[in-house]
Amino acid sequence: KSNAMWGGRFAAGPDAIMEAINASIGYDKRLAFQDITGSRAHAAMLATQGIITDSDAEVIREGLLTVLSEIESGKFEFSTALEDIHMNVEARLKEIVGEPAGRLHTARSRNDQVATDFKLWTRDQMDAAIQGLEALIGALLDQAEAGADWVMPGFTHLQTAQPVTWGHHMMAYVEMLGRDVSRFKDARARMNENPLGSAALAGTGFPIDRHMTAEALGFDRPTANSLDAVADRDFALEFLSCASITAMHLSRFAEELVIWSSAQFRFVTLSDRFSTGSSIMPQKKNPDAAELIRAKVGRIMGAMVALFTVMKGLPLAYSKDMQEDKEQVFDAADNLMLALAAMTGMVSDMTANVDSLRAAAASGFSTATDLADWLVREAGLPFRDAHHVTGALVALAESKGCDLPDLSLDEMKAAHSAITDDVFTVLTVENSVASRTSYGGTAPVQVRAQIARWKEALK
Numbered sequence: 229k230s231n232a233m234w235g236g237r238f239a240a241g242p243d244a245i246m247e248a249i250n251a252s253i254g255y256d257k258r259l260a261f262q263d264i265t266g267s268r269a270h271a272a273m274l275a276t277q278g279i280i281t282d283s284d285a286e287v288i289r290e291g292l293l294t295v296l297s298e299i300e301s302g303k304f305e306f307s308t309a310l311e312d313i314h315m316n317v318e319a320r321l322k323e324i325v326g327e328p329a330g331r332l333h334t335a336r337s338r339n340d341q342v343a344t345d346f347k348l349w350t351r352d353q354m355d356a357a358i359q360g361l362e363a364l365i366g367a368l369l370d371q372a373e374a375g376a377d378w379v380m381p382g383f384t385h386l387q388t389a390q391p392v393t394w395g396h397h398m399m400a401y402v403e404m405l406g407r408d409v410s411r412f413k414d415a416r417a418r419m420n421e422n423p424l425g426s427a428a429l430a431g432t433g434f435p436i437d438r439h440m441t442a443e444a445l446g447f448d449r450p451t452a453n454s455l456d457a458v459a460d461r462d463f464a465l466e467f468l469s470c471a472s473i474t475a476m477h478l479s480r481f482a483e484e485l486v487i488w489s490s491a492q493f494r495f496v497t498l499s500d501r502f503s504t505g506s507s508i509m510p511q512k513k514n515p516d517a518a519e520l521i522r523a524k525v526g527r528i529m530g531a532m533v534a535l536f537t538v539m540k541g542l543p544l545a546y547s548k549d550m551q552e553d554k555e556q557v558f559d560a561a562d563n564l565m566l567a568l569a570a571m572t573g574m575v576s577d578m579t580a581n582v583d584s585l586r587a588a589a590a591s592g593f594s595t596a597t598d599l600a601d602w603l604v605r606e607a608g609l610p611f612r613d614a615h616h617v618t619g620a621l622v623a624l625a626e627s628k629g630c631d632l633p634d635l636s637l638d639e640m641k642a643a644h645s646a647i648t649d650d651v652f653t654v655l656t657v658e659n660s661v662a663s664r665t666s667y668g669g670t671a672p673v674q675v676r677a678q679i680a681r682w683k684e685a686l687k
């Protein structure tokens with residue numbers, strides 16, 4: 229039999245393969261709530277504008293609530309023949325309320341309907357991402373506060389560079405995730421325009437009120453161009469871009485946790501709750517949560533690239549290609565929320581091994597720069613000369629198999645006569661970090677100031 233929605237034009241129904249490639253109900257059923265919310269707003273507006281009667285609108289709006297409760301209780305029978313969530317809902321509404329159901333689609337197309345539903349869904353996910361990020365920021369702030377003056381090695385090229393504080397390292401991620409929050413907020417503000425009422429592509433001759441549905445659905449205003457409104461998937465691409473950047477940040481931190489939790493580093497101990505064991509090696513405690521978070525960026529960024537590629541050559545306005553937008557965004561959103569929650573749990577639970585951190589910070593000639601700076605400050609050497617003298621002392625210590633503070637004053641003096649006993653005060657890791665008081669530097673006073681600023685901002 230031909231389709232109930234457009235059977236007038238068709239003598240035969242679709243091939244089974246056509247039905248299979250065409251149907252999106254398998255996944256767009258996740259838009260049920262948004263679809264019904266949008267339809268209820270549309271029906272109320274149609275009645276206010278005198279396009280349908282108040283009693284028809286009432287029947288439609290009530291019937292839609294019944295459909296929603298059927299879906300939410302799992303009683304609803306989704307049909308592939310009805311393609312997508314929009315037609316599944318409308319068909320069921322017809323069964324429940326009869327003739328008035330046929331008036332709901334006045335001055336509307338599935339093109340503006342799906343754009344509206346999908347925007348509402350994506351907007352919620354932007355809010356959820358912001359919430360998840362703020363929870364993670366909170367966990368990082370707690371870690372930073374506890375360890376504002378714990379000393380650890382700072383790396384460049386994953387080689388020991390200079391001592392930094394644990395709090396400083398945690399706060400580096402707070403800054404990144406803070407920018408992620410603002411990116412999601414920007415994207416949300418930009419996308420919050422109502423496509424409903426754009427109809428198929430050209431708008432409609434019915435005297436609709438798009439401001440009314442915009443307000444009912446929490447949009448700031450109606451979209452200003454009906455062609456753009458039904459063809460735009462920028463909002464989904466922006467969500468995926470923001471999500472990709474966040475996932476990339478999580479992945480970098482996850483990589484550090486994998487390294488830090490290894491027996492060779494022992495910087496942190498991850499909780500049992502966020503680790504797994506091995507079925508053969510009894511000693512193993514693996515950082516699987518961190519590894520999976522590290523991996524999630526692959527599929528999230530993959531979703532972004534996939535949707536970009538779908539959209540890039542599409543002529544205006546709607547093309548069915550755009551039905552392929554939803555699975556990418558659904559999957560990326562699910563995995564982003566999971567990664568954020570897992571990272572938040574892991575960060576809250578992890579224990580820093582303060583002694584290992586300090587020992588690692590003191591090795592690898594990490595205070596060589598402090599020695600060079602001392603020569604500049606106390607002996608008046610140009611920095612380049614100080615760098616050279618210090619380099620010679622590092623080479624000497626390396627050949628003796630000791631660290632810089634283990635060299636004798638005589639050995640120091642042999643490298644440069646101006647060196648005095650005072651130099652040893654700058655060679656401790658505590659003094660090294662305490663000296664780095666420039667704005668944004670690693671000194672505990674600076675780190676504490678940044679923690680206070682963030683706590684204030686998050687209130």
Ligand code: ARG
Nearest residue numbers: 252312338339342546550551
């Ligand atoms: N299921 C479709 C989608 O996700 C809804 C819009 C269909 N519109 C159309 N003209 N065929 O894009």
